[in-house]
Amino acid sequence: MTIKSLGNPFSEKTDLRHGADCGCDGCLSGHGHDKDHAEPELMSAEQITERVVESAIVRSIFGQSDINRRSFMGMLGGGTAAAALASVFPLDQAKAAILDNLGTPEKTDLNIGFVPITCATPIIMAQPMGFYERYGLNAQVIKTAGWAVARDKSLSGEYDASHMLTPMPLAMTMGAGSVATPYIMPAVENINGQAIVLSNEHLDKRDPAQWKGFTFGVPFEYSMHNFLLRYYVAEFGLDPDVDIQIRVVPPPEMVANLRAGNLDGYLSPDPFNQRAVWEGIGFIHTLTKDIWEGHPCCAFAAPQSFATELPNTYGALLKSIIDATQFASNPDNRKDISEAIAPTNYLNQPVPVIEQVLTGTYADGLGEVQKVPDRIDFDPFPWHSMGVWILTQMKRWGYIEGDVDYQGVAEQVYLAADAKKIMTDLGYDAPDVTYKSHTIMGKTFDPKDPEGYVKGFAIGKAS
Structure with missing residues (x-):
């Protein structure tokens, strides 16, 4: 099973040193080069983007005919061609308008499903506390009765994206429990909890x-x-x-x-x-x-097509979610969050019940009040090693069979690179690696040997 990378926003034909594909539209702006294209200039990301936009404008004027474009350039020369074109077409204004809109969400009205649990805190609170609006989105979070409903509404396209359990996008991508559909999980919502x-x-x-x-x-x-x-x-x-x-x-x-x-x-x-x-x-x-300190639970997930067809919307939504998740990770914000997510259209729970969960000061039902500040916590980074562990348990208990490309599937679904980029852009710390060992009930899980791990259990269908 292979899921294509979201890839580079530039065409594969674009020469990132010179700018446009050597037709050569780059020369139209006076950025000439010798006929052998020796030692083309190195360009900044902004220059590359501007050149690609410029190339697109030229192609829109001449259509797809290389002959017409090159004939025009040949008659006038690079610098003269640029001046002639600019005299009849507002090239600079067109470039500026397009560049201003790069990154603007293609779709702003979004439906995001959530199951009413505290694990969904960042997704829920992002609406009443303004995180979606901050990034140009009009997102509506929709209460969903359970996970089967959330899965089906996501698959049908009724939801643009959804709060999901961390194993779900792995299972949906592999066709376990549903029709195989490529899904991505670029952010974890909560750990523990x-x-x-x-x-x-x-x-x-x-x-x-x-x-x-x-x-x-x-x-x-x-x-x-x-x-x-x-x-x-x-x-x-x-x-x-x-x-x-x-x-x-x-x-x-x-x-x-x-x-x-x-x-x-x-x-x-x-x-x-x-x-x-x-x-x-x-x-x-x-x-x-106390079973697994720091284990993942819920996540933000979407069909892969959402990210590929609406990349700017995807980026804005991921920023909203990661920013909200980091806000929720600060214990000082937990009481305000409890009030924000308590109403009927969200969790529909008494504020004191939510506060006990989010603050970690709670009655245990045995006559004691416990203080566990990290009873629930919020960390958006989707560790590939966590995905591998989940796949080992799916294999252990017979939910998937046969050979499993543990690392391959985890890396294709859990988009750690996207999370790291957004976290870095927003000024948050992000790990430099995506795999680490985990300790579950005192036993170490090594993600480098998942199959050996599965076979090492005394109890389990794959043991």
Whole structure:
């Protein structure tokens, strides 16, 4: 499977040292060169852009006929041709107008889907707090009941882009669970931010080895929640496909199912972990940060076609998301954000519930108040090594089969280069590498040997 790079905005024919393709429109502006094209001048990015625009104007006047263009230039000479053309056509004004519009979003009215969870904080808050508007966009964020709906509305084009779980664009690109469609994930939304909650009926069952026969909820098959729950119980000797039941339950329905006894527990996004405590029906067994510190969860994703067909819109949207994500990463902003995303059209949750999640000072349902400032955090960089780990778990549990190009798929979907460029442009620090080792429950994952990692587990379909 190959996904083309978003590539260079200039034509492949453009000589980046001289400027235009040697037809030679560059000479029309008096930037002549000798007939052998020896040692063409080095040009700045701005000069290159201006020359390409100039070439496009000339081609629009003469059409695609090289003969007409070259005949005109041959009769008058380069400098004279430029003067003659400028006398009847406002070349400088046309160049200025086009250059002024480079980078302007091709489409400003956007629909962006989100599932109402705190993981979507940057995508949601970017609307009421003005981050989309800051970059010239009129983006509407649309509440979505669950991940299957978000996936289908994205695939149908109803959503221009969407809040997704980090495994989803990998799965959608590979055709796991849906028709194979190239997707990109240029930014992570949140890290950490999940928990395993148990019903208060199981206060005496804190040891996962006691969970045989339990039924757990997760928000989607292709989710970190599913893969982290499977990893967690397997480390305690339980086969998640044999010893427990795992059901897909939309996040907003988790609490009701726990109360009704349909679930013994769940590994869910917040605020529904905290909401179970708030309503006195469950307790927090463990935060997922204690399973894998800094693990990714949700992300900003879109069809690859969105970026290739609307590159300026894509760039503006990515700036909005990354800027909002960095704003959310500052603990000093969390209380204001809680108020911004609490209303009915967003999370529809009490502000104190959201604050407990975002600030990390929370009641655990066991009679204690915990202070964990990084219970949830926000870091937009999409590490390729995280993508590789997700693919190993998809392989481990039978969601994908056969040979897997772990690094290739991760690099094609997780656009770390785009994230780094935008982060740098906005003045934020960005990593210089895209792979690193990760520690999950005390064991090190080396992204250089994903297949060996998969085969090293005692429990799993691919073991």
